[in-house]
Amino acid sequence: MLKEERQAFIMRQINLHNKVLSTDLSTMLRISEDTVRRDLKEMAEEGKILKVHGGAIGRSFHHPFNTENMVYAQEAKQQIAEKTIRLLKNDMVVLTGGGTTMIELAKRIPENLRATFFTISPLVALQLVEHTHLTVISIGGQLSKSSNVHIGASVINQLADIKVDLCLLGANGFSVEEGMTDSDWEVVQVKRAMIRASKKLAILSIAEKLGSSQRMKVCDLNLIHYLITELPPENHLMSAYQQLDLELF
Structure with a gap:
């Protein structure tokens, strides 16, 4: 395979999954x-x-407020965000993950919506506020440099103390x-702690990710109530x- 073809493949994997491992790419x-x-x-x-x-990780996700960095499949993510809004009702308590799709959703929340949002993403929190x-309540802990969400025991402990109506998560695989x-x-x-803290779970994913898998299991599909593409x-x-x-939405 030519270098240009290899690098195009690598770029697509990063666009789809944000982070790639050298060992996986080698295989x-x-x-x-x-x-x-x-x-x-x-x-x-x-x-x-x-x-x-x-x-490696993608630049657009790591620096979402830098307009020079293109967001992969941004139009599709905007469509997903618009669909997701249909699930949001007044007085709901919602829990969100991070990622570019979640940021697109946060930008589009109707101005008249009255709700409480917990989030593990400081970038999403800044849009929601x-x-x-x-x-808007930010669940804090160690900030992951590759995903820009809070991780660690303190996050999991905080999640154990809440029960939300709806959890919104992006899918890597x-x-x-x-x-x-x-x-x-x-x-x-x-993510497992977020699911345990939620009455219902919605997965937001561009269609390109469907049929893909990563190394580690988050949950089976029977725990998911909505799939939004x-x-x-x-x-x-x-x-x-x-x-x-x-x-399906």
Whole structure:
């Protein structure tokens, strides 16, 4: 495979999952980790990605307020955000994760909505607090450098003390066979605690992520009440999910 093809593949994986590990890329591309590291170094020097220990992350997610950094599939994420608003009602207590889709949602909350939002993402909190009638509570802890959400025991302990009406999470990997998955063990633990703290769970995901999986299990699909993508529920690409006991948006 040519270098340009390798780097295009790496860029797509980062766009889809935000963080990639050198070991995983080596396996997927069937090349040495040294070659992967050279590609990541070159891409970082060109300003396309940010290198982190063991791999790389996307620039658009790490610096969401820098307009020079394009958000991958932004139009699709905006459509998902618009659909998600239909789940929000006055006086609800909502818990959110982080990510660019969640930031798009936070920008679009109706000004007349009166609700309480807990979030593990400082970036989402900064967007939510712009809305006059929202009470915004940030659940704090160690800030993950790769995902920009709070992680760790203090976050999990705080989540154990609340019960919310609706939890909104993005998916790193999502498939019928593997359920919802992620690549970061500490993020997995926080997401599990978020699910336990919630009466209902909605997953927000661009359709490209459907059918993908990461190394670590977050939950089975039977714990999910809503799956929200940019596609119409009747789209043929959603056929595998139409048979499940969850509502498609």
